[in-house]
Amino acid sequence: MAFEQKIKELLDKRGEARLGGGQKGIDKQHEQGKLTARERIALLLDEGSFEEFDMFVTHRCTNFDMQKKSYLGDGVVTGYGTINGRMVYVFAQDFTVLGGSLSETMALKICKVMDQAMKVGAPVIGLNDSGGARIQEGINALAGYAEIFERNILASGVVPQISAIFGPCAGGSVYSPALTDFIFMSKENSYMFLTGPKVVKTVTGEDVTVDKLGGAMVHASKSGVAHFVGETEESTIQTIRELVGYIPSNNFEEAPMVATADPIDRLEDHLNTIIPENPNEAYDVKDVILSIVDDGQFLEVHENWAKNLVVGFAHMGGMSVGIVANQPKAMAGVLDCNSSRKGARFVRFCDAFNIPLVTLVDVPGFLPGTGQEYNGVINHGAKFLYAYGEATVPKVTVTLRKSYGGAHIVMSCKQLRSDINYAWPTAQIAVMGASGATEVLHGRALKEISDPEEKAKFIAEKEKEYNDLFANPYNAAKYGYIDDVIEPRNTRFRVIRALQALQTKKDSLPMKKHCNLPL
Ligand code: HXC
Numbered sequence: 001m002a003f004e005q006k007i008k009e010l011l012d013k014r015g016e017a018r019l020g021g022g023q024k025g026i027d028k029q030h031e032q033g034k035l036t037a038r039e040r041i042a043l044l045l046d047e048g049s050f051e052e053f054d055m056f057v058t059h060r061c062t063n064f065d066m067q068k069k070s071y072l073g074d075g076v077v078t079g080y081g082t083i084n085g086r087m088v089y090v091f092a093q094d095f096t097v098l099g100g101s102l103s104e105t106m107a108l109k110i111c112k113v114m115d116q117a118m119k120v121g122a123p124v125i126g127l128n129d130s131g132g133a134r135i136q137e138g139i140n141a142l143a144g145y146a147e148i149f150e151r152n153i154l155a156s157g158v159v160p161q162i163s164a165i166f167g168p169c170a171g172g173s174v175y176s177p178a179l180t181d182f183i184f185m186s187k188e189n190s191y192m193f194l195t196g197p198k199v200v201k202t203v204t205g206e207d208v209t210v211d212k213l214g215g216a217m218v219h220a221s222k223s224g225v226a227h228f229v230g231e232t233e234e235s236t237i238q239t240i241r242e243l244v245g246y247i248p249s250n251n252f253e254e255a256p257m258v259a260t261a262d263p264i265d266r267l268e269d270h271l272n273t274i275i276p277e278n279p280n281e282a283y284d285v286k287d288v289i290l291s292i293v294d295d296g297q298f299l300e301v302h303e304n305w306a307k308n309l310v311v312g313f314a315h316m317g318g319m320s321v322g323i324v325a326n327q328p329k330a331m332a333g334v335l336d337c338n339s340s341r342k343g344a345r346f347v348r349f350c351d352a353f354n355i356p357l358v359t360l361v362d363v364p365g366f367l368p369g370t371g372q373e374y375n376g377v378i379n380h381g382a383k384f385l386y387a388y389g390e391a392t393v394p395k396v397t398v399t400l401r402k403s404y405g406g407a408h409i410v411m412s413c414k415q416l417r418s419d420i421n422y423a424w425p426t427a428q429i430a431v432m433g434a435s436g437a438t439e440v441l442h443g444r445a446l447k448e449i450s451d452p453e454e455k456a457k458f459i460a461e462k463e464k465e466y467n468d469l470f471a472n473p474y475n476a477a478k479y480g481y482i483d484d485v486i487e488p489r490n491t492r493f494r495v496i497r498a499l500q501a502l503q504t505k506k507d508s509l510p511m512k513k514h515c516n517l518p519l
Contacts, residue, residue, distance in 0.1 A: 017055040017072035025096025034167060034189050035233050037077045037092035037100075040127045043237045044090065045081035052079040053112060059103040061137045071097045075130075078109045080116070083244045086256070089117035092127035095167050100130030102172060103137050107144025114151040121250030123160040125240060126180070132171025145172035152179035157352040159250045162240055165190045165226070166233055168210060178225065181349055182243065182301070185216035185226045186236040192219055192226070221304040224338060229304065242299055246313035246320045247353055254354050255320035260294045264317045264496045268292070271488035275401050275426040279433075279471075282328040285310055285360060288400065289323055292316070292492040298323070302342050308332075309339035311346040316358070317496035319503075322350035325360035326411065328401070335407045336367040337380040344383035351391035356499055359388075359412040362401040364433060381410065382518040389416040390515065394502035396495050399423040399473065399482070404432050414481045419505065420498040422491075423473035423482045430470035434463040441466075 001009070018038065020026065029036055035043070041050055058070045075097035080089045091110045093100035110126070117124045133141035149172075155161055156179065163177030164184040174192045177183050185192070193214035200206050200213065212218065219226035228243075230236030248255045268291040274283050290296045293314035300312035307330035314323055324343055326333035335343075350357055366372070366381055388395070388410060395418040403411065408429060412418040423429070431437065439446070442462050449455045469475060476482045486494045509515075 013056060013072060020073065020075075020077075020094040021071055021096030021098070029096060032189060034095070034129070036096065037094040037127065037129065040164075040166065040233065040237060041077060041079075041081070041090055041092050043234060044125065044127070044240060045083060045088070046085065049081035050079055050090075051081065052077065054078055054109045057105050057109055059105045059134075059137070061103065061134070061140070063138070064136045066136050069098065073097070074103055074105050074109070075100055076106045076109050078113045080113065080122070083241050086244065086249060087120065087122040088125055088244065089113040089122055090125045090127070093130040093173070095129040098134060100128075100167065100173070101132060101134035102130060102141055102144055103134045104140040104144045106134075107141075107147050111147050111151055114148070114155060117159055118151075118155055121159060121252065123162060123244060123247070123249060124155065124180075125162045125164070126177065127164045127166060128169050128173050128177060129165075129167030130169055130173035132169075132173050142172075145176070148172075148176050149179060152176055156181075157251055160244075160247050160353060162243065164236060164240060165192055165216075166236075167191070168196070170194070170196055174214075182227045183219070183225060184228045184230065184236050184240055185219060186230045186233045187216045188232070190216045217304070220302075224302060224305040224342065227301050239299075243313070246299060246315075247355065248320075251353060257318045258294075258315055260315060260318050262294045265493045267489045268492065269489050271491060274488065275424070279402070279428070280332075282332065284329050285325045285327050285333070285362065285400070288360060288491075289314070289325060292495060293321075293323070294318065301346060306336075306338035306342040308334055308336065309343050311342060313355070316492070316499060319496075319499055320355050321358045321499065322346060322355045323358050323360070324412075326363040328362050331367065332364050333362050333402075334364055334367045335381060335384070335410065336372055337375045337377050340377070340380040340384040340410075344380075344387040347384070347387035347391055351387070351393050354393060356394035356396070356502065357388075357391060357412065358495055358499075359395070359397040359418075361397060361399040361403045361408070361411045363404065363407040363411055364402050365404045365407045379518045381406065385410045385416070386515075386517045388412050388418075390509065390517070392417075392505075392507040392509065394499060394505050395419050396498045396502070397421045398486075398491060398495065399427040399429060400488075401426050401428060402433070403427065403429045405430075417507065419502050421482050422484055422486045422494060422498075423476065424488045424491075425473065425485055426488075427473035427476075427482075427485075428467075428471040429473060429476040429482070430466075434466045434471065435459075437466050438462045 059074045078091040161180035163180045168191045191214045216229045220229040298314045310325045397412040397418045473485045
């Protein structure tokens with residue numbers, strides 16, 4: 001074959017591979033308001049940075065005449081590229097090829113990028129759009145998934161793993177994302193379920209739509225499976241790019257410092273009066289977060305789930321930080337099963353990837369009652385406690401108002417190896433609030449008072465006595481549990497100075513095979 005012909009053959013093959021399952025499939029994808037695998041990669045990576053692997057791979061299955069349904073690239077586009085100049089490895093499933101279903105060879109392609117990402121220490125981003133294991137391949141497809149899962153597990157805590165769900169993802173194509181650090185979904189056309197509505201109907205008799213079973217908002221607000229939800233595929237992909245900016249490429253790196261013109265000593269006078277006079281009145285802790293971080297930029301994780309705890313990424317003085325804050329605006333900021341799971345997962349991610357933790361505390365305690373106990377609040381709360389106690393990254397805690405009981409301990413108290421603990425003058429650090437404490441401590445005396453007026457007077461006196469002792473930060477500061485009481489408007493400066501001081505922190509855990517946290 002002449003040289004020109006060889007080049008033409010190459011270009012023709014490339015052209016064929018770029019069409020995936022064919023133009024009809026691409027048109028169908030667009031009609032449904034979905035992008036193709038290649039369009040998604042183009043949006044994700046810096047322009048012109050994508051280097052593709054394995055364009056010419058085809059599947060090896062001959063069951064059910066499958067040799068007649070063979071496509072170059074076999075249902076997944078893989079390779080590497082950059083996001084704002086930083087290397088990432090990527091795979092994007094191509095729904096136009098047999099519904100993006102996973103074959104043995106497709107699994108090999110995905111494993112290849114995962115292996116390379118591990119060798120060079122770069123994040124792996126998977127864009128999923130797949131009906132799960134390719135049914136015609138049987139056990140080979142299952143083996144392929146198992147190979148991917150094993151790599152997800154080995155890569156966990158070594159390189160960041162990010163998954164996006166675009167399309168109806170079922171079976172293995174949701175298990176692999178579940179093993180990764182963050183799951184993104186887009187509001188339209190994005191579904192996750194282990195088994196689809198037809199199987200649900202057969203097994204349980206339940207009639208359910210795909211939206212109700214596994215739509216983006218279901219997983220973003222009810223199950224907590226999805227960490228981020230975007231309006232469109234485009235905006236979802238932009239948020240993935242944003243997230244990458246906050247995290248290091250692997251567990252040996254620090255997150256990149258970013259330049260900021262935001263002065264570290266910026267005073268925020270309104271913080272001096274943000275805490276309401278009435279201790280039962282709420283305020284929005286996100287106002288505090290936005291006031292203290294660089295340029296008011298905060299990337300919230302799990303924005304729609306367990307809203308009584310706010311977690312997310314920001315920069316402070318150019319350093320990446322993970323922020324964890326009780327939210328008085330939602331359920332008074334109480335800790336419960338879901339917020340504990342949310343907090344634990346976030347703290348462990350930050351610790352695995354060297355991102356310092358800034359904790360803002362205003363917590364009245366754990367939510368009591370059978371609803372919580374039956375759902376295992378003891379275990380879930382213990383997870384959060386474990387995560388903070390285990391974390392060796394720099395930990396800076398600021399108590400804004402309430403910090404009561406077990407929840408005080410969980411929220412990065414001094415004895416859980418928190419490095420620097422500040423409190424606002426409005427802080428109250430105690431075993432419980434004044435009214436509960438009075439009930440317990442003076443129950444017998446209260447029973448003996450029959451006159452309601454006299455009873456109210458007695459309660460007010462006892463509550464005052466309790467508040468005088470505990471409704472302030474100075475009792476805890478007296479013991480050194482609080483390192484300093486700071487002016488709220490100066491919080492940004494004090495936290496950044498603390499983070500700067502802790503930049504060279506070294507701390508470790510005893511040698512062990514792995515921990516056994518209460519899962
Ligand atoms: C082979 C598949 C497939 C699969 C879809 N296709 N899923 N081929 N194996 N798993 C093919 C379809 O036959 C069709 O081919 C094309 O992809 C598009 O699929 P449609 O059904 O036309 O698309 P849509 O109506 O959008 O429905 C998408 C879907 C549905 C909801 C994903 O296809 C579906 O329910 N698929 C099966 C989902 C499932 O139960 N997967 C679990 C697999 S088990 P043609 O040729 O007609 O275009 C699994 C085990 C791993 O994953 C477990 C690990 C723990």
